[in-house]
Amino acid sequence: MRYHTPQTFEDAARIAAGAAGVTRFLAGGTDVLVQMRSGLVLPDDMIDLKHIPGVRDIARTADGGWRIGVAVSGAELGEHAALKADWPGVVEAMELIGSTQVQGRATLTGNLCNGSPAADSVPGLVAAGAMVTVTGPSGSRDVAVETIPAGPGKTALAPGELISAITLPPRGAHGGDAYLRFIPRTEMDIAVVGCAVNLVLDGDQIASARVALGAVAPTVILVPEAAAAITGTALDAAALEALAGAASAAARPISDKRGTADFRTEVAGVLARRVAEIAYARAKGHAK
Amino acid sequence: MAKDEMTREFKLVGTRALRPDGLDKVTGRARYGADFALPGMLWGAVVRSPHAHARIVGIDAAKALALDGVKAVVTRADFPAGLTGSDWDIQENVMAGEVALYDGHAVAAVAATSALIAQEAARLIEVSYDLLPHVTDVDAAMRPDAPAIRPGSADHTVPDGMSPNVVSYIEYGRGDLDAGFAEADIVREQTYKSEATHQGYxxxxxxxxxxxxxxxxxxxxxxxxxxxxRRDCANVLGLDVAQLRVTPSEIGGGFGGKTTVFMEPLALALSRKAGGKPVKLVMSRAEVLRATGPTASASMDVKIGMKKDGTMTAGRVEFRMQGGAFPGSPVPDALKCAFAPYKLPAVLHIGYDVLANRPKAAAYRAPGAPMAAFAVESLVDEMARELGLDPLELRQKNAVEEGDQSSYGPKFRKIGLKEVLAAARAHPNLAAPLGPNQGRGIATGYWSNYNGDTAVSMAVAEDGTVQVSVGTPDIGGSRASIGLMVAEYLGIPYESVRVNVVETGALAINEPTHGSRATFANGKAAVAACDQAIKEMCRRAAADWGIDAEAVEWIDGAAQPAGPNAGKFPPMSLAEIAGRMSDSGGPIAGHFEGIPRGVGASFGTHVVDVEVDPETGRTTILRYLVVQDAGRAIQPAYVEGQYQGGAAQGIGWALNEGYVYGADGRLQNATFLDYRIPVASDLPMIDTVIVEVPNPGHPFGVRGVGETGIAPPLPAVANAVAAATGVRLRELPMSPPKVLEAIRGRRDG
Amino acid sequence: MSKIHVTTTVNGDPVEFLADPRETLLDALRDRLGLTGSKEGCGTGDCGACSVLLDGRLVSSCLVLGVEAEGKRVDTIEGLAEADGTLHPLQRKFLEHAALQCGFCTPGILVASKALLAKNPDPTEEEVRYWLAGNLCRCTGYDKIVRAVIDAAAEMRGAA
Structure with a gap:
């Protein structure tokens, strides 16, 4: 295995584009090293992105959003008070991944590019309307985060392309987001179901909402029907029921070692209801 | 020590002395299995079958051998033929012969100059297989049309017409079962299943x-x-046993799983083939889960007759257990433990040892007892609820005591079940209020404890300090408990004793630390060894004083004249005698070789409070209490630790642990990510009560405390979940999807 | 495969080693530098037995490549006690509370606990449990570990 430490994303893309064998980008390494240990992936070229200036930065964008470097760890994200105040759901989702030790290394970008339908941080990013910058040998483009996952273990990135930053939009007033997942233990498990809700209030009414589900389809999915079920409501009991029903209806899960399809379908609705209440409380300014 | 000494005060026994190996273990200095290295050492890697059941057609190692740095490849052809019985079983499990019997079964091994080269070489060894039909479920394996795993391996006990995978049949009991059931007001029968779990060291x-x-x-x-x-490696490789010298490292947990060999003979086989260079083999976690012994999975029928007042009149169990592709599931011990807590006039035990395409089961903490307790204690709880009886009172009513004939035959000697139940009743946890979706579960468990081949020696050093050589690795504080007992017995400071866990060349044979025997057997053996040394020290003092050796006794760490008639001499301390031993007759030592008699059984009762999320089926442990008879707690902190550790393992077994096999017969959860043992945030503090009903068969009253505690959690948690939800889960683990489905069934029904 | 020369600081000492780029930091510590106090229980970041601090941040050394340690500061269990052997309060409290049985998970738990107390000198039981959720212990049921950490924290606050 060759180990590369490029100084720019363009160089990183060029190394990847020119490599003949198995190539992996290294940020936190908490997925790729596990794959190497199990013999599942044996890279010929390992491209460490952490030598590129700015990859550990969390910065305000000109419009009041946030730009998050690809090597920012979950622990660093969690320690950033201003970002956490704006997007608590995005941050809490990232912080749920793995152990404290994994938090010291794991990144949002890595979680996204691992392509797992159960990736904890992805529903939160999708609900938040995050954008990612994709850099390839021929330049960069910005795309919506939900266009990246393409199926279990797959992304829409072309060979030689990589993500060079994640951008969160400005939070704005009267907004709130939240993420919950279901796992059998209290920690250390892969989500059996995950759900993120991001909403903006107009008074007591939900003016707009985005609901995303994880681990109930080949990719994390955005569920407009679920958002529609609560938009225009004050999240009363009927709205919550409609939300749960829409979330369960959107779920197209499989049965596997972590849970049955029936269980995932039912719990998707339960979580949607619980998450929406947290996001709503946050939007009202009640910390929860 | 006489019986009346059971209640005497001790100076050291019962104190929370620091463990002598503690400093090494908090500084990273303690050397565990993978921490050894030798000059010129090679690294090994093992090729394992990806199939549940397959004929090995060919093994081509040419590409691996062509790799730079590769020194040896071994297959079954490198092992002697002609082994029989359990020796053949171990050899076959270490390295498959004609057929790979389970996913993870070793088929070849390689040694190379680095771990990375060895792993690469293992990937280059090409094995071709013809797939055979497989079966992993115990009930499926018992069907007459099940794939035959090892035809002809059934022993004489198996009745005609059974599935070829049934290799042993057990049936025993006593009393008139029909009369017992006829006498009952209610007779209930249920079936319970539990999935295999791993020791998870x-x-x-x-x-x-x-x-x-x-x-x-x-x-x-x-x-x-x-x-x-030593014995197993020698047998598997055809060596003379005494020509092999085995030194144990510190051990990072075992729970029964490290009482046998899995890949150890491969290191020796590779070494022999590589010209005698040492070979290091370290399993990955996936190898541990796929190819070292988990426990059995079980399918169990229980039938109990009970009067309206809770008196039990008869009991019948039929247990079916698979222990992998080899004979030896823990069904005999499961049967023995099933009804052990209860006075039963009539009882019948039936057991089946069944083969399946899974790894060879190894011992796991009270082998068989947890499954048996799950089945019997669940049904007892169901019947208590049906009759509106207090489950603890019901157990008190039927509890066995000294002199009762046990359900499995022998009469109980001094036991502490009634004291345990009384202590549980008195604990504040039983009065803690419960909220919505919360429930309390109670269950009892039993383990008979064990003695086994034991050799211990002790020797006095020149300055009066003492070394003790024991043959059981220190898995959880046994150096401390043995040191305390020896110091107490000799009357010297705890700090003056060094307990060494020694290699095979230093003592006669010892059984492993299993059966909760380490403190019991070593303690009793060490006392016998100390008696020899004390006798010799008294002889030396007597010679010095010019009196009869019989006129000298050992009191408070010194030789003293026995009474006024013996003469007037100041006490001669151990240190004084030691300082002059070279001039007074040479080394002073003592030893014991034998099987220490007088094992004392241990009962425990657990009380757990849970909350179940009615919308997700997720169970949270709110409160947990372990009450168990230790006989005597030599170092109470480590006794509590055994209770807490057993409870945690049992909780894991009850809720989330279990082997998951796909339709292809492959293990799907061979990682700690998906083989879900409890993490710190899953558990509350675990309350403990050490009941001490001293075992008259031991100089300090020790019973053995390691194993009993894993049996009660399975039914206790199941009983608590039933109390919280109103639905009864009869299959483990009680994972959230299963609990939610059961709750949903209740809502719909 | 050609090896890469790595210069790093371990427990305050400058060290150098040659690493195959596929080797983990845990491999480097154990097999190149002879620091076998960090253990491998899983190799997949699920057990925490290999916990070390990397530039002060708690990580699983099995999930870090050895070559990534270049120019960084690594702190392991071997550096927890003072140079003269005086034990860290956590080490002492683990002994006093009998917070170890087999002791295999102990180095990782001590390193992780040190990182916790550096960040949060007065953790609740729940905070200790969640911080240590990635440090599996199969022997103790965690009870005595949690008590030892809380007790060490109290002593360290008193001493400060």
Missing amino acids: IEPQACVGQLGADGKGEMWVTTQGQWYV
């Missing part, structure tokens, strides 16, 4: 082995029993 198997062409070898290994490693 955090330290994977690891060893360094060296074997020369002269048949002499050495091994450094993490094990619960170095003599078993």
Whole structure:
């Protein structure tokens, strides 16, 4: 295995584009090293992105959003008070991944590019309307985060392309987001179901909402029907029921070692209801 | 020590002395299995079958052998033929012969100059297979049309017409079962199932082995029993047992799983083939889960007759257990434990040992007892609820005591079940209020405890300090407990005793630390060894004083004249005698070889409060209480630790642990990510009550405390979940999807 | 495969080693530098037995490549006690509370606990449990570990 430490994303893309064998980008390494240990992936070229200036930065964008470097760890994200105040759901989702030790290394970008339908941080990013910058040998483009996952273990990135930053939009007033997942233990498990809700209030009414589900389809999915079920409501009991029903209806899960399809379908609705209440409380300014 | 000494005060026994190996273990200095290295050492890797059941058609190692740095490849052809019985079983499990019997079964091994080269070489070894039909479920394996795993391997006990996978049949009981059931007001029968779990020790198997062409070898290994490693490796490889010297490392957990060998003989075989260079083998976690012994999965029928007042009149169990593709599931011990807590006039036990395409089961903490307790204690709870009886009172009513004939035959000697139940009743946890979706569960468990081959020696050093050599690796504080007992008995400071866990060349054979025997057997053996040394020290003092040796006794760490008629001499301390021993007759030592008699059984009762999320089926442990009879707690903190650890393992078994096999017969959860043992945030503090009903068969009253505690959690949690939800889960683990489905069934029904 | 020369600081000492780029930091510590106090229980970041601090941040050394340690500061269990052997309060409290049985997970738990107390000198039981959720212990049921950490924290606050 060759180990590369490029100084720019363009160089990183060029190394990847020119490599003949198995190539992996290294940020936190908490997925790729596990794959190497199990013999599942044996890279010929390992491209460490952490030598590129700015990859550990969390910065305000000109419009009041946030730009998050690809090597920012979950622990660093969690320690950033201003970002956490704006997007608590995005941050809490990232912080749920793995152990404290994994938090010291794991990144949002890595979680996204691992392509797992159960990736904890992805529903939160999708609900938040995050954008990612994709850099390839021929330049960069910005795309919506939900266009990246393409199926279990797959992304829409072309060979030689990589993500060079994640951008969160400005939070704005009267907004709130939240993420919950279901796992059998209290920690250390892969989500059996995950759900993120991001909403903006107009008074007591939900003016707009985005609901995303994880681990109930080949990719994390955005569920407009679920958002529609609560938009225009004050999240009363009927709205919550409609939300749960829409979330369960959107779920197209499989049965596997972590849970049955029936269980995932039912719990998707339960979580949607619980998450929406947290996001709503946050939007009202009640910390929860 | 006489019976009346059972209640005497001790100076050291019962104190929370620091463990002598503690400093090494908090500084990272303690050397575990993978921490050894030798000059010129090679690294090994094992090729394992990806199939549940397949004929091995060919093994081509040419590409691996062509790789730079590769020194040896071994297959079954490198092992002697002609082994029989359990020796053949172990050899076959270490390295498959004609057929790979389970996913993870070793088929070849390679040694190379680095771990990375060895792993690469293992990937280059090409094995071709013809797939055979497989079966992993115990009930499916018992069907007459099930794929036959090892035809002809049934022993004489198996009735005609059974599935070829039934290899042993057990039936015994006493009393008139029909009359017992007829006498009952209610008779209930249910079926329970439990999935296989793994011991889950955090330290994977690891060893360094060296074997020369002269048949002499050495091994450094993490094990619960170095003599078993020596014997099993020698048998598997056709060596003379005494020509192999095995040194145990510190051990990172075992729970029964390190009482036998899995890949250790491969290190020796590779070493022999690589010209005698030492070979290091370290399992990955996936190898541990796929190829070292989990426990059995079980399918169990229980039938109990009970009067309206809770008196039990008869009981019948029929247990079916698979222990992998080899005979030896823990069904005999499961049967023994099933009804042990209860006075029963009539009882029948039936057991089936069944083969399935899974790894060879190894012992796991009170082997068989947890499943048996799950089945019987669940039904007892169901019947208590049906009759509106208090489950603890019902157990008190039927509890066995000294002199009762046990359900499995022998009469109980002094036991502490009634004291345990009374202590549980008195605990504040039983009065804690419960909220919505919360429930309380109670269950009892039993383990008979064990003695086994034991050799211990002690020797006095020149300055009056004492070394003790024991043969059981220190898996959880046994150096401390043995040191306390020896110091107490000799009347010297705890700090003056060094307890060494020694290699096979230093003592006669010892069984591993299993059966909760370490403190019981070593303690009793060490006392016998100390008696020899004391006798010799009294003789030396007598010679010095010019009186009869019989006129000297050992009191408070010194030889003293026995009474006024013996003469007037000041006490001669152990240190004084030791300082002059070279001039007074040479070394002073003592030893014991034998099987210490007088094992004392241990009962425990657990009380757990849970909350179940009615919308997700997720169970949270709110409160947990362990009450168990220790006989005597030599070092109470480590006794509590055993209680807490057993409870945690049992909670894991009850809720989330279990082997998951796909339709292809492959293990799907061979990682700690998906084999879900409890993490710190899953558990509350675990309250403990140490009941002490001293065992008259031991100089300090020790019973053995390690194993009983894993049995009650399975039914206690199941009973608590039933109390919280109103639905009864009769299959483990009680994972959230299963609990939610049961709750949903209740809502719909 | 050609090896890469790595210069790093371990427990305050400058060290150098040659690493195959596929080797983990845990491999480097154990097999190149002879620091076998960090353990491998899983190799997949699920057990925490290999916990070390990397530039002060708690990580699983099995999930870090050895070559990534270049120019960084690594702190392991071997550096927890003072140079003269005086034990860290956590080490002492683990002994006093009998917070270890087999002791295999102990180095990782001590390193992780040190990182916790550096960040949060007065953790609740729940905070200790969640911080240590990635440090599996199969022997103790965690009870005595949690008590030892809380007790060490109290002593360290008193001493400060």
